[in-house]
Amino acid sequence: MSKVLVFxxxxxxxxxxxxxxxxxxxxxxxxxxxxxxxxAVVLGAGAAAAAxxxxxxxxxxxxxxxxxxxxxxxxxxxxxxxxxxxKDSGCDVVVxxxxxxxxxxxxxxxxxLDAGQASEIVAVNLDGSLKxxxxxxxxxxxxxxxxxxxxxxxRGTAFSPALKGSAPGSVSELQLSGxxxxxxxxxxxxxxxxxxxxxxxxxxxxxxxxxSGGRAxxxxxxxxxxxxxxxxxxxxxxxxxxxAVDSGYAPNDWQVGxxxxxxxxxxxxxxxxxxxxxxxxGMKDSKVIxxxxxxxxxxxxxxxxxxxxxxxxxxxxxxVNLCKGTKVGA
Amino acid sequence: MKILVPVKKVPDxxxxxxxxxxxxGIQTEGIKWILNTFDEIAVEEAIRLKEKGLASExxxxxxxxxxxxxRLEYALAMGADSALLVKYDGPVDSDLASxxxxxxxxxxxxxxxxxxxxxxxxxxxQTAQALAGRLNLPQACFASRIEIQEGxxxxxxxxxxxxxxxxxxxPCVVSTDxxxxxxxxxxxxxxxxxxxxxxxxxxxxxxxxxxxxxxxVRGMSLPAGRKAGxxxxxxxxxVAALQNEAKVL
Numbered sequence: 001m002s003k004v005l006v007f008x009x010x011x012x013x014x015x016x017x018x019x020x021x022x023x024x025x026x027x028x029x030x031x032x033x034x035x036x037x038x039x040a041v042v043l044g045a046g047a048a049a050a051a052x053x054x055x056x057x058x059x060x061x062x063x064x065x066x067x068x069x070x071x072x073x074x075x076x077x078x079x080x081x082x083x084x085x086x087k088d089s090g091c092d093v094v095v096x097x098x099x100x101x102x103x104x105x106x107x108x109x110x111x112x113l114d115a116g117q118a119s120e121i122v123a124v125n126l127d128g129s130l131k132x133x134x135x136x137x138x139x140x141x142x143x144x145x146x147x148x149x150x151x152x153x154x155r156g157t158a159f160s161p162a163l164k165g166s167a168p169g170s171v172s173e174l175q176l177s178g179x180x181x182x183x184x185x186x187x188x189x190x191x192x193x194x195x196x197x198x199x200x201x202x203x204x205x206x207x208x209x210x211x212s213g214g215r216a217x218x219x220x221x222x223x224x225x226x227x228x229x230x231x232x233x234x235x236x237x238x239x240x241x242x243x244a245v246d247s248g249y250a251p252n253d254w255q256v257g258x259x260x261x262x263x264x265x266x267x268x269x270x271x272x273x274x275x276x277x278x279x280x281x282g283m284k285d286s287k288v289i290x291x292x293x294x295x296x297x298x299x300x301x302x303x304x305x306x307x308x309x310x311x312x313x314x315x316x317x318x319x320v321n322l323c324k325g326t327k328v329g330a
Numbered sequence: 331m332k333i334l335v336p337v338k339k340v341p342d343x344x345x346x347x348x349x350x351x352x353x354x355g356i357q358t359e360g361i362k363w364i365l366n367t368f369d370e371i372a373v374e375e376a377i378r379l380k381e382k383g384l385a386s387e388x389x390x391x392x393x394x395x396x397x398x399x400x401r402l403e404y405a406l407a408m409g410a411d412s413a414l415l416v417k418y419d420g421p422v423d424s425d426l427a428s429x430x431x432x433x434x435x436x437x438x439x440x441x442x443x444x445x446x447x448x449x450x451x452x453x454x455x456q457t458a459q460a461l462a463g464r465l466n467l468p469q470a471c472f473a474s475r476i477e478i479q480e481g482x483x484x485x486x487x488x489x490x491x492x493x494x495x496x497x498x499x500x501p502c503v504v505s506t507d508x509x510x511x512x513x514x515x516x517x518x519x520x521x522x523x524x525x526x527x528x529x530x531x532x533x534x535x536x537x538x539x540x541x542x543x544x545x546x547v548r549g550m551s552l553p554a555g556r557k558a559g560x561x562x563x564x565x566x567x568x569v570a571a572l573q574n575e576a577k578v579l
Contacts, residue, residue: 074496075459075469100489104471107424107456108463116425116544119454129548134453138347139356139550147544189468189498192484196492205490252474252488252509258450259367259508267578278343284556288576290568296561305559305576308568318565326579 001036004029005091007082008054008062009101013046015053017206018097018156023057025154026095027162028124033150035093039063041085041174043070043078051171058165061089063174069183073101076188079108084179086113098153099205106153115149122158136258137281156206157264157285204254207237209267212256212283215243216272216294216312223249226316227271233323239263239283241273257282272312275300292316331441331478331500332387333376335410336431337369339394339401340451353549365401368446370408371506374513375476376444377409384478385442387411391434393427395419399529406524407516414530416537423543424456431457432464433537440501442483447472447505458505468498471505 006026008019023040030038042051042064051064063085069077082105086094094109096102098120110117122140123131129142130152145152176182204210211234213227223244231238240250242257256263258281268286273279275291275298283289284303291304292312301307308315341347342362350357365373379385390405390413392398402413416430435443443462448455462469470485474493477484487494488507516524534541562568572579 075462075471079463100472100487103455104459104469107459108469110425110456111428111460111463116423117454117456117460118545119456133553134547134550135341135347135356135451136343136453137553139349140553141550142548144546144548145544146546187468187499189470189482189496189502192495192497194492194494203491246509251492253490253492267572267576288572288578289556289559290572301561302558303556306568306571307559307561308565309561310565315565319569322565322569323579326573 002092003037003039003090004035004093004095005082005086005089006038006040006059007094007096007102007106008040008042008050009097009099010042010044010046010050013049015050016097017161018099020057020161021156021159022095022097022154023059023162024159025121025124025152027058029093029095029152032124032126032128033093039089039091041082043081044073045071055169055171056164057162059169061170061172063089063172065174065176067176069176069185072191074188074191075104075108077182077185079105079112080179080182081174081176082109083112084176084182085174088174088178092149094151096153097156102153106151110151113149113151114147115151116145116147117151117153118143118145119153120155121152122155136278137262137284155262157262201231202235202237204237204239204256204261204263207263207265209234209236209269210239210256210263210265210283210286211236211269211271212239212241212273213244213249213271214241214273215247217244217249220249226313229320230269230271230316230323233320234267234326236269241276241279270300270304271316273300274298275303331379331385332389332439333379333385334389334391334431334435334438334440334443335369335372335376335405336391336427336443336445336457337373337401337405338366338392338449339363339398340366340449343367343450349550349552353551355547355550363401365404366446366449368448368450368506368508370405370513371508371510372444372446373405373408373410374511375506378511379476379478380409389414389438391416391431393418393422393430402529403521403524404516406527406529407520408514412528412530414532416532416534418534418541420541421543421546423545424454424460425544426539426541427457428460428464429539430534430537431461433539435461435465442501443503445503445505447507458503462503465503467501467503469503469505470496470498472507473504474507474509476504476510
């Protein structure tokens, strides 16, 4: 009987929270699809340490590879390694987080396994169909994957992180020699460099608190002067509306919305954001939404739990003072 | 350098979608259709490469019913050279789309496939990657900048946490992100001229592609709405509410 394989992402050996959420989804899929077990694959520098960690979360086996060809993420060799791991461990379902890497590699895995793929699922139905947003989150679809082999990418914020199991699973090294084409590096191209926009703050996609700024900030300087102190007082990640990103106030990958990141933190503060549909699509599943805006008719107030009609340049510094030292709980 | 640009017609993102009474899909009768936002960016980028003398020919391909022709003509009016419509009225998933495009790719001497990272209706974000996998080509997805160097594409990609610059040999598949460019409008005279550009129609059978799909939409529903909460009078009231009522601070 076949099993479920989870592609687990990590940062130098530290397993990402989003991948633990994908692991939870994989457990649900294992149950509703009647699969015999749950396995995991971890790739890249630090994968061995991450694999030992993942083995604690109720998976029966974890394979890893720290081969230099996998040291930087590239869709082609990663997809081949994940496919190899699936075949080696008898898995015909592959699950991963719908991160930029997951989105990049999973459809290639699907082709190699002759599998259909459901993207960015938000729930697993008891009848085996899957819930996923379409039309920028304006529609929720129930989809069926008809093929024998199946690939699923998971919206991390829709599932809670997996809990540790009783007995740790086995850990072994993936033998890349099983796919001779995997090492054809020149054909895959090369990574020339990265430009990190990450500051010393939590990752936007899985932060507990997100503070987002909009066009009303007026400039990149104001964005930094007003939004950053509030984010730091709350230990929050910083987000931005598309208008703020397009105006150059914040980097591209901070954009919350239909065409950017989808977030669902415990607390979301929208500062100077009017609330265009495309922004709402990215944050309306947050637990508590706070909006601060000068315009009492701004659409953001229609989804906010708490709205404050005020000049953000006065209200936010005041809020920073009152929030310093508070902890975000619930 | 010949570029293949797959495009899809999708409902205009500015309209409010309504469900069919039986929940089997959305109402499409009489709604406004547009060229998928990300595909439009791909068409624009291909035209810019041609204007720089880096591309020689831009070929469009779409899979869909006969009325997809209007969207293809719009992309021709923007500046693409010719179009192929693979006529098919049934449901198309990313797997079927990638098989069709792969077949078209094999029939031409293409150096690059340039396409949107996702269609804004199904939001699957799969076809470019699946196509690259099927053709065993390198891929550069979520591009916010594309440069052509001798025999290679240097692509800046939008990834979690920042940007990545990737150099991939041609031929390759590149998928476009939102900030790659701002597409031009097709002027009315060009829309008239576009009707005279080469336009081929082919059936799925003639292309030799089986019509089976691997993913089926069983039903649709509207997401649970979110109700407006309350307005607070001051920053102090807001903090008090967050501490005592919402209990998040």
